[in-house]
Amino acid sequence: MGENLRVAVIGGGTGGLCLAHGLAAAGMEVAVYERSRTRTERLQGYRLHINPHGSAALHECLPAPAWERFLATRGKGTGDFAFVTEQLRELAVIDEETGADPAAAHHSVSRISLHQVLSTGLDGILWYDKEFVRYETGPKGVTCFFADGTTAEADLVVGADGANSRVRAQLLPHAGRVDTGITAIVGKYPLTAETRGLVPARLTAGPNFVLPPRGRAMFTAPHEFAGAEVNDETAAVDPVLFDNTGSYVTWAYGASARRLPAGLAELDGAGLRAVVLDQIRGWHPGLSRLVELSPEGTVSRLPIKTSVPVEPWETGPVTLLGDAVHSMTPFRGIGANTALRDAQLLCRNLIGASDGSAAVADYEHRMREYGFQAVRASARSAEDFVTENRFARAMSRSMFAVVGSVPALKRRMFAEHGES
Incomplete structure (x- = not known):
């Protein structure tokens, strides 16, 4: 060569x-x-x-x-990144620092x-x-x-x-x-003038890592589209799946196979959505609403490998x-x-x-x-996302609460967010 x-x-x-x-x-x-x-x-x-x-x-x-x-x-903007409990109690909110250089x-x-x-x-x-x-x-x-x-x-x-x-x-x-033994179910909640007020402001303010006591977790992240219409093919295909001009909140619920019912591969979007709703019963109603009102065509299963x-x-x-x-x-x-x-x-x-x-x-x-x-x-x-160790999850929640109260730690955590 x-x-x-x-x-x-x-x-x-x-x-x-x-x-x-x-x-x-x-x-x-x-x-x-x-x-x-x-x-x-x-x-x-x-x-x-x-x-x-x-x-x-x-x-x-x-x-x-x-x-x-x-x-x-x-x-x-990516918005403030928050670590919250399943009741949306804030453990730590990491302020976004976008910087002057977009590169x-x-x-x-x-x-x-x-x-x-x-x-x-x-x-x-x-x-x-x-x-x-x-x-x-x-x-x-x-x-x-x-x-x-x-x-x-x-x-x-x-x-x-x-x-x-x-x-x-x-x-x-x-x-x-290799299969990690974890399955995620993901969906998309459209953000419109009507739907925006149906979920708590925390879910549209920025990304959220939801930490229940153990065994599972959830991630949500808004995408607030700036409004430039760059896609001239939306009308030719499914507007729910191919719309890149409308804002939305992406969510992902993950759990180990032992916590999920059998037969997920056979379920359509509506069936998968029903599984998640059952899994998060007792969580903050805003999270249930986020899932319930997501169009079934946007809900899919993702085996984690x-x-x-x-x-x-x-x-x-x-x-x-x-x-x-x-x-x-x-x-x-x-x-x-x-x-x-x-x-x-x-x-x-x-x-x-x-x-x-x-x-x-x-x-x-x-x-x-x-x-x-x-x-x-x-x-x-x-592994941490779906840990079954109740003590480890409790320690994580406590750690994020400490991080949330120390500005220097918060800045460092955000600087490393999304990095290898």
Whole structure:
């Protein structure tokens, strides 16, 4: 691999598209192959937290117009982050410190809006309806094979095809993912003039980590959309799932399998919503109202899995990025940000590299270190989220109460929120 690398990115998700923008801006030859037939085929409508790592990567890799569009479509602010009991008694409220530089700040974004921003400006680079099947390496590079019978040649293939990566399955067949035994049920409560007053102000003021005595927990986070209408396809698809102009509160209820009824996989949104309502009976009525009034089409089940750290592998013309190599639980909100960090690092290494193999080797070494550190931290947070240890949960609640009364600790906690 030399200076004029041809790069093929498998997967048009957050990390892969960010990488493509950065490489294209530097004049490198890059193509992205996405299995979806269109941008709107797979609807992902929940809030995403972008931390300073993610912000820095987007600022560096995106062209100026795309960066400005990202800023225009973000939420109004992440809001104060609170740790509360199941009765919404505040244990600690961490004041937001946004800072003057948006490239080093926290942002609330709609996944739909972010994907739209990342998908624009890639004409001739982003190809849809390209389901990757396998690759073959040879003396002249790598050949990618797709389900439609076509092929693509590249000097470097970047597997950015998510947690169920086919690229990883071929490159590192021993690298697996394990079930944590935790299931989350997630939903979205639309915020309108009518619905805003039906839930406590705390639920619309900022993100909340709800800590009941033990065995389960809940997370809520508002996305207050700034109002810029950037999505011209909403009317063509389901407006409940694909609306990126309306504000909402995302919520997620998580528990271990032993606390949840059997057969969740067979339930539709209405059934899953009923399960959560039964599970949180006796909690603050505002939380029940949040769940009860969420459209059933927005409620879904999310089995929580995590990757297992793998030993270093021999660098070659195929590498991995994001969830394809270090998928993690969602309990620290760092998965997408770590993928963006990957994209930024790999982009930096490849641009102007006289030795592409050395550039990829350095990327893989550093990515494994911070990526699997994030995996371990996320797994610990998942365990804490559903701990059955009543004493441990009581200690956590007491700790947050102490943090809430000490400004220096509060500032430090917010600074580390969403970080690996």
